[in-house]
Amino acid sequence: GQQVMQIPQYQHVQEGEDFTTYCNSSTTLSNIQWYKQRPGGHPVFLIQLVKSGEVKKQKRLTFQFGEAKKNSSLHITATQTTDVGTYFCAGTYNTDKLIFGTGTRLQVFP
Amino acid sequence: DTEVTQTPKHLVMGMTNKKSLKCEQHMGHRAMYWYKQKAKKPPELMFVYSYEKLSINESVPSRFSPECPNSSLLNLHLHALQPEDSALYLCASSGYQTRGETQYFGPGTRLLVL
Numbered sequence: 001g002q003q004v005m006q007i008p009q010y011q012h013v014q015e016g017e018d019f020t021t022y023c024n025s026s027t028t029l030s031n032i033q034w035y036k037q038r039p040g041g042h043p044v045f046l047i048q049l050v051k052s053g054e055v056k057k058q059k060r061l062t063f064q065f066g067e068a069k070k071n072s073s074l075h076i077t078a079t080q081t082t083d084v085g086t087y088f089c090a091g092t093y094n095t096d097k098l099i100f101g102t103g104t105r106l107q108v109f110p
Numbered sequence: 111d112t113e114v115t116q117t118p119k120h121l122v123m124g125m126t127n128k129k130s131l132k133c134e135q136h137m138g139h140r141a142m143y144w145y146k147q148k149a150k151k152p153p154e155l156m157f158v159y160s161y162e163k164l165s166i167n168e169s170v171p172s173r174f175s176p177e178c179p180n181s182s183l184l185n186l187h188l189h190a191l192q193p194e195d196s197a198l199y200l201c202a203s204s205g206y207q208t209r210g211e212t213q214y215f216g217p218g219t220r221l222l223v224l
Contacts, residue, residue, distance in 0.1 A: 030209050030210070031209060031210050033212070033213075035215075041217070042200055042215040042216060042217050042218050043153065043200070043213075043215045044215070045212045045213065045214065048210060048212065050210065088152055088153075090152075092209045092210070095209075096158075096166075096207050096208055096209055097155060097158075097166065098155070098213060100152035100153050100154075101152060102151075102152060103150075103151075103152050105150075
């Protein structure tokens, strides 16, 4: 079945450093969504990317969708302790099902 | 109101018990979902209801029985569970069951099966 892999699995950064997580699919995605799950919390929708090569920004967060629509990235500039959590990409293929990536757990040290 | 509520927050049950998880949304969404999430893993889809009809069952064991009494409510009935069923059970809803719809997740029920 379709799988969506994310790297790295874990990332520890000092507050103020940048952070990037990468999401890769072996087959072309229809669209990709990003979710954040705080420790002990539930996934919260961040953004959706639909078009090839699309780039969207939310304050310190920059999201990209690859030209081939097989990969995506989330970049956080100048991390803060409030950025702590697990970031999941989630893609759809030719069905309605959302396939979650393996997730990247971010820890930020003050 | 973009809130999905779930009860109970925590549940401990024995392998012979019968219990139910409840989920409610008042956003007028027509699609509702059950996911299972094990520690340090992504959510895994279990069931999807669209317009109160079961549209996707991801080969979930029959000891899990979903029910959608109306467009705002979603239940998950549990019976004869196994310890490996211990997990966070997440409910979500979206406007429609179509690609690209944002899913809104509830806080989840943390289930422990003894």
